[in-house]
Amino acid sequence: MANVYDSANQMAKDLQTTQQFQDLKQAFDMLKLDTVAYALFQQFQQKQMELQQKQMQGEEFSDDDIKSLQDLGQKMQDIAPIQTLMAKEQQLSQMMDEINQIISEPIVGIYRGTDAQ
Structure with missing residues (x-):
């Protein structure tokens, strides 16, 4: 039986060698x-974490919370290093979504009745 954790650890190492990962790392280094x-x-990021904490604790967001996050988002829209980082995040995210679809296919196959044994 395969050890999926070994495969996942190897995939994490392989991920670091992809162009998408390297581009993200470079964009983050440039932002810093x-x-x-x-x-x-x-x-x-801090404001996002605060709101996630509230959400996990079942608290409602106040209008001030939402406005504060929106204001920060507005300020970030015209800053080139942040825009570059966000574009590189999107590219990496797309690759991760595709990988997740591949990994999830056997599970989907079970429910479709097309699983391979």
Whole structure:
């Protein structure tokens, strides 16, 4: 029987060699060089984490919470290093979605009655 954890660990190593991963890493490194843009990016991440915590605790978002996140998002729209990072995140995310579909196919096959044994 195959050890899927070994396969997953190898896939994680392989992922780091992909162009999408390398592009994301380079975009993030470039963002960190722009101290103003990086500080804004960190504020946005912090606000997202705060809202996720609220959501996990079953709390409602206030109008101020939503406005604060939207304001940060607006500020980030015109900052080139952040836009580049977001584009590279999207490319990596697309690849990850495709990989997830491939990995999930045997499970989908069970429900379709087309699973291979």
